[in-house]
Amino acid sequence: AQSVTQLDSHVSVSEGTPVLLRCNYSSSYSPSLFWYVQHPNKGLQLLLKYTSAATLVKGINGFEAEFKKSETSFHLTKPSAHMSDAAEYFCVVSGLGGYQKVTFGTGTKLQVIP
């Protein structure tokens, strides 16, 4: 079985300050982990993914995430928030070994204050 927990449903930051969106997972397999972003009234777009290569993953728009197996975490960070980062972010886990299901977290809405 696999699950993913996004620890904050809403995060509010000021423009230019760091962003931290937290994600913890559990998986019976060695997981692949993703972050997707959904801007208002839009579909989802991949930000970055971890697939058992480097544990620090860089994505688009200056975002990065670090896979920490000991903490079962995959937190998303960005050094400096931009107004265009306001969106909903989803942490996603899928398993190896032929387990094809994909499990989404419940999402974190990021508000960026000017």
Add this chain to the structure above:
Amino acid sequence: EAQVTQNPRYLITVTGKKLTVTCSQNMNHEYMSWYRQDPGLGLRQIYYSMNVEVTDKGDVPEGYKVSRKEKRNFPLILESPSPNQTSLYFCASSLKVAPVSTDTQYFGPGTRLTVL
């Protein structure tokens, strides 16, 4: 342009009236999937398909059917819709490189369904 398309984008219907939401991708992807998105619940997988004529249940398959007769199309069928199926629905596809769990999914624009 590489894309996943869904139709209709918006649909209001009544309880019990059968409906189909179409999904089509032009990227020759083997894996396709349907999700529903509800406030506070994120996206939940309804059904997925690894290839033509191969489909399997996700986490919330009750009340839904799918078919995969062609690689590019993956329609979602609600035989007898009920108000609890009011939701935002997304279709997604991926190439299915090995292992498939590492695939990036490409999402359609969504279909907002209201069942009265």
